[in-house]
Amino acid sequence: xxxxEVKLGVSLFSYSSVFYLGEKSLTDLxxxxxxxxxxxxxxxxxxxxxxYPYPSREWLRSFRDECEQLGLEPFCYSAHLDSxxxxxxxxxxxxxxxxxxxxxxxxxxxxxxxxxxxxxxxPKLMYEIAPWAERYGIKVGVEIHPPHTxxxxxxxxxIRVFEDIDSPYVGIVMDLGIxxxxxxxxxxxxxxxxxxxxxxxxxxxxxxxEGQPLxxxxxxxxxxxxxxxxxxxxxxMFALYRPYRPDQLADxxxxxxxxxxxxxxxxxxxxxxIPYRQILQIIKETxxxxxxxxxxxxxxxxxxxxxxxxxxxxxxxxxxxRLLNA
Amino acid sequence: MGLVNNxxxxxxxxxxxxxxxxxxxxxxxxxxxxxxxxxxxxGNYLSCIEEFSFALDGQALDPDKIExxxxxxxxxxxxxPQLFAEYWYVLDVGIIEVxxxxxxxxxxxxxxxxxxxxxxxxxxxxxxxxxxxCSKEYEF
Numbered sequence: 001x002x003x004x005e006v007k008l009g010v011s012l013f014s015y016s017s018v019f020y021l022g023e024k025s026l027t028d029l030x031x032x033x034x035x036x037x038x039x040x041x042x043x044x045x046x047x048x049x050x051x052y053p054y055p056s057r058e059w060l061r062s063f064r065d066e067c068e069q070l071g072l073e074p075f076c077y078s079a080h081l082d083s084x085x086x087x088x089x090x091x092x093x094x095x096x097x098x099x100x101x102x103x104x105x106x107x108x109x110x111x112x113x114x115x116x117x118x119x120x121x122x123p124k125l126m127y128e129i130a131p132w133a134e135r136y137g138i139k140v141g142v143e144i145h146p147p148h149t150x151x152x153x154x155x156x157x158x159i160r161v162f163e164d165i166d167s168p169y170v171g172i173v174m175d176l177g178i179x180x181x182x183x184x185x186x187x188x189x190x191x192x193x194x195x196x197x198x199x200x201x202x203x204x205x206x207x208x209x210e211g212q213p214l215x216x217x218x219x220x221x222x223x224x225x226x227x228x229x230x231x232x233x234x235x236x237m238f239a240l241y242r243p244y245r246p247d248q249l250a251d252x253x254x255x256x257x258x259x260x261x262x263x264x265x266x267x268x269x270x271x272x273x274i275p276y277r278q279i280l281q282i283i284k285e286t287x288x289x290x291x292x293x294x295x296x297x298x299x300x301x302x303x304x305x306x307x308x309x310x311x312x313x314x315x316x317x318x319x320x321x322r323l324l325n326a
Numbered sequence: 327m328g329l330v331n332n333x334x335x336x337x338x339x340x341x342x343x344x345x346x347x348x349x350x351x352x353x354x355x356x357x358x359x360x361x362x363x364x365x366x367x368x369g370n371y372l373s374c375i376e377e378f379s380f381a382l383d384g385q386a387l388d389p390d391k392i393e394x395x396x397x398x399x400x401x402x403x404x405x406x407p408q409l410f411a412e413y414w415y416v417l418d419v420g421i422i423e424v425x426x427x428x429x430x431x432x433x434x435x436x437x438x439x440x441x442x443x444x445x446x447x448x449x450x451x452x453x454x455x456x457x458x459x460c461s462k463e464y465e466f
Contacts, residue, residue: 013367017335020367020416021339022417044368046370047367047416051415052369052413052415053413080368081446082371082445082446083445083446083448084374084444084446084453085373085374085410086373086410087408087410090448119449120446120448145449147449148449190330190334194330229330232330233330236330299335300333300334300335300367301335
């Protein structure tokens with residue numbers, strides 16, 4: 001990849017609902033990705049790969065070959081690091097390393113360039129992971145995801161560790177969900193369906209926009225004798241959404257393996273809850289080389305009959321291309 | 327926190343269709359069965375199922391009389407928390423079998439609840455546990 005070259009891809013996770021219902025096969029999803037304009041794909045292993053967490057080499061190689069035949073790069077093997085998978089205890093540090101080495105093995109067989117792992121891996125383990133990543137020739141990116149931000153303690157520690165290791169084989173998968181400023185309609189409607197009034201919703205959105213402290217907002221709800229659903233909505237909203245901090249993004253750009261260009265609902269060719277225009281401008285200005293992987297997450301609340309995931313991905317890639325070329 | 331499932335699109339699939347019926351052993355009808363899916367975008371370890379409970383026509387079913395048939399094996403509901411090496415692939419349909427002398431005839435309503443721990447979600451030291459509920463009428 002040339003310096004400053006940005007490629008557009010899609011996470012097959014975007015098509016979760018149609019996959020779950022058996023309406024589309026993995027082959028169908030790859031073809032749809034290509035039609036939408038993707039150059040590469042990311043696959044969530046725990047979701048779509050049979051035999052996970054120990055899929056067969058035959059399956060992985062066959063998937064790699066299928067991607068390549070369709071002109072798609074099998075760019076990222078997206079792993080979950082389920083540190084809480086056991087009921088009796090957390091995974092040990094040794095078990096986390098074993099999980100990640102297994103993920104690297106799978107990624108190698110799949111022809112992927114990156115393993116996406118999660119912050120549950122812990123910063124200090126990156127010292128053990130980096131040599132394995134270098135040995136396999138595959139990057140390990142730790143995904144930063146809401147409710148975390150780059151200011152969260154564990155992320156300050158990850159960044160310090162990445163500076164110290166100074167290897168291109170470990171870094172950050174930047175999920176743009178951390179820059180979401182406001183909730184999307186579908187998210188709001190879930191709470192409305194539990195009886196949170198339009199007046200309360202309007203109050204919460206206004207308070208969020210004005211930067212009112214959560215404690216004050218909860219005090220108002222208490223006085224109004226608001227429901228526990230309204231209080232939960234306030235807590236979730238203030239934990240997940242916040243004003244955009246573009247300065248921090250530029251600071252960590254050199255550690256970013258790729259972006260999850262998260263989105264929830266494309267309307268008239270735009271995603272309204274994340275400041276894409278400003279973020280893509282920084283991506284261009286800093287000369288970032290790599291993938292923007294479109295990740296549609298509206299399927300959590302929208303039915304496919306109401307909002308088509310295929311239309312959403314196509315619109316999103318088109319928006320990215322337009323903004324990158326602007 | 328945790329009252330609302332923001333990933334609720336999958337809840338309605340917890341009780342699936344196809345394969346419901348009675349369990350017949352020889353000449354005896356010893357129980358009934360119905361199909362279930364994991365109500366999430368991804369598969370999961372059975373140990374992450376913190377609760378999997380059912381009601382028949384509004385009456386809670388005894389967990390000691392329920393088994394989950396999955397991956398070619400049978401698991402007691404009470405044993406699920408220990409099964410950290412058993413994975414439920416998201417496209418696989420599980421079968422719930424209930425010991426119930428004489429089985430069921432005609433239409434009956436099943437209510438299901440699953441509390442699922444997201445093992446990757448310990449952003450601040452605690453895993454998120456999401457409750458999914460689903461009701462469905464089956465013809466037995």
